[in-house]
Each structure stands twice: as C-alpha cells, then as structure tokens.
Amino acid sequence: MNPILVLLKKELKVEFRTLQGIVPAALMSFMILMSLKFSIMDSVVIEKSGILWVSVLLTGLGLITHTATREIERRTIETLKLAPITRYQLFLGRAFGSMILLWILSTIIFILFLVLFENVFGDEWMLAYVVVLVGCIGIAAVGNLAASSMTPMYGGWMLTSLFAIPILLFTVIEAGIKCTDSLITDSSDFQIALTLLFLYNMVFVTGGAWLSEISD
C-alpha cells in the first residue's frame, strides 16, 4: 500500500478509537458559534460567512495541533521518521489524515452554522459546504507544516496557531469568505474566488511537501 495511504489510515484509526480530538474540537466550535451569535448584533456581519470560517480555522488548527502534539509526546514521531519513506510522503500522509478529520469537523460546524444562523446560503448551501471542504485542504497543509515545526518547542501548541493563522487568514480564509459571501449576495465573484482558493491549496500542499523534503 502507498505509504501516504498507510499514514492516513493510521491517523484515522487512532482518532476514531478515542475521539479525543474531534469531540472537543466540535464542542469548541459550538461554543465559538454560540458566543458569536449572542455577541454580534450587527445583522450585516451575521448575514455573511466570516463567522463560519473563523470557527473552522480556530478549531481546525486546534485539532491539528492535538494530533501533532500526541505524536510528539508519545515519541511515535520517531517511528515515523525511521520508516524508509521520503519526508514529503510523511508530510502528505499526515496532512491528508488531518484533512479527513477537518472534513468531519467542518461538516459538524457547517450544520451548526446553518441551524444557528438560519441558513444564510438559501438554496446554495450545498455549494457553500463544498467550498468549506475545499478550504480545509489548505488549512490541513499549513496547519501540519506549522505543527511539525512548532510542536517540538516549548508552548508549541500555541505557536502552531500563531504561525499558521496569519498565513491562512490572508490566503485560504480570505478566498473562502469571498466564495461563500458571493453565494449569499449572489455576486459574480464566486468563480474567481474559488479559483484563488484552489490555487492557494495547491501552493500550500506542494510547498509543504517541498519544505518537508528539503528541511530533512
């Protein structure tokens, strides 16, 4: 079996046996959405989708940091580093594992968002959901790159987010918000924003794999 698939399978098996990452992340996203629902009274803000993306970004990075920290604390990262696989395969295996977990988490967040904010997308909710799933690819790539560099350091769980958020905010998240907002306002920006989102994802996945390989 391809080592990337082996790593992905392991990542999912370890998480689904305990649900130690997904459940707290889903609860955290519920808290974030609830807090924002009650604290933001400006209807212009509520009618747009930034709240959805902020929730996906913060809890998604928390989930990735959790899985990376787990690997470091148990020193199973040593086992992975001793395997006769390239560093880019190791990066992609872990990033795709995180991506699947983020897809599950985003599905929960998306449903909560639709319920709490009364489906601002109308008939386009399915397309908005697909856009969120596409955005998760970039978050998983940057999150994993940040986690593998930062988690071995003291306070690494915090540094991961500090490193990843500025990169993601002005790229994946901005493009994602433009995409989903254009579905709400029915503007013509959707295709450009979606193309940009795919482009950012491609840069982060290939860039992450390349950086992992040369940093060995």
Next chain:
Amino acid sequence: MIKLRNFFKSFGPKNVLRSLDLDIDSGEIVVIKGKNGSGKTTLLKALSTLEKPDDYDLAEIDEFDLVSNSEEIRSRVGFLSHNPPFYPELSGLENLDFWLDLHPAEYGLDYASEMLAKVGLIMFKDDMAGNYSRGMIQRLGFAIAIAHSPTTLLLDEPFTGLDDEGSEIIEQHLLRLKEDGCSILLSSHDDISFADRTLELDQGALK
C-alpha cells in the same frame, strides 16, 4: 557493516560524540557500555538517522552514507529505543502491521502475527498496546526492530523491563541474526556474555 571515522555530534555547546572511530563487521555483536550521559543513545540515534552528525570523515552503513542516503539506511536499520514508542489505541498486531506497511515489501498480517509469536506476544496480539506491560512493550519494540529483516540492528538497552524468558527470547534472536550476517550494536550497563566485543564510551569518546 558500520564504519565511522572522526565522527562528531554536539547539542549546542556540549560535545556528545568526539572524533569517534568505529568498525562493526557483518555478523558481529558489539556492546557499548558507558555511564549515563556518555553518548550511547546519541550514537545509536545518529546511526539510525534520527540525529544528524555535525561532522565526519566517513559514516557508512553497508557502504551507504548516513546523511546523503538516509532513506536507504532507514530500510536497512532496525532500531529499538530505550523506551519503545507505540500507539496505545492500536493493538500489538496493528502497531507492527502499520510499521511493516511503511516498507516497500509486502508483508501481510500473517507475517506480523508470526513475528509476534516469535517474541511471545501471540496470545496478546489483539489487545490494545496501551494495556501492555513494560516488558510486553519491549518485546513489541524488538519485533518492530527486526520485522523488516534489517542488515544492521541498533538496540538501546534492549533487556530493560524484560523477564528471564523475554531476555532469553531476545538473546536467541540476536544469535540467529548474527548467523544471518546482521551487524548488531547494543548499549547496556550489564555484561553481555554472547557479545563479540565490548567497547567503553566515556564523555563521547571510545576507550
């Protein structure tokens, strides 16, 4: 076969390995002894590619350079850490099968079960590794280290936590691997009667 010449490794200002020369032939069992902090674990980790050397004139395993051919080295080396890492959510069999799946050769679950039987864990193969005792973890770690038939075996205090039966099992495997031409370097605080040579590491240099 391991060859090191003028091998250096430091952590910050601390020189852990200093101008080390080492030769281990195929089919040779070499024990490395030394006080705590003498550099035994660092040497084993550097040979396994987990730690990068600072400088060296020659550092080869089976004539492959340790740094430029690290992927090839990793396929040839079996490494047992002093405290073997494992996934507690996976069974012993799943832990070993995961490790084997990361190798290019196809092994399969039957082979993994066979390896667990060889280290006396077959009765516990489907138990979660998180429920294993210290000695069982050591046996699982040893099975992981030898399962892909390495040509070089690096063992950091392999008898830690093992009962007499476990120690006997590992000794028998090491003697069999020696006959098959495997180069074995192990660190220990105790005398190892079946070793071909014992070296003393003192403050990063071999005596």
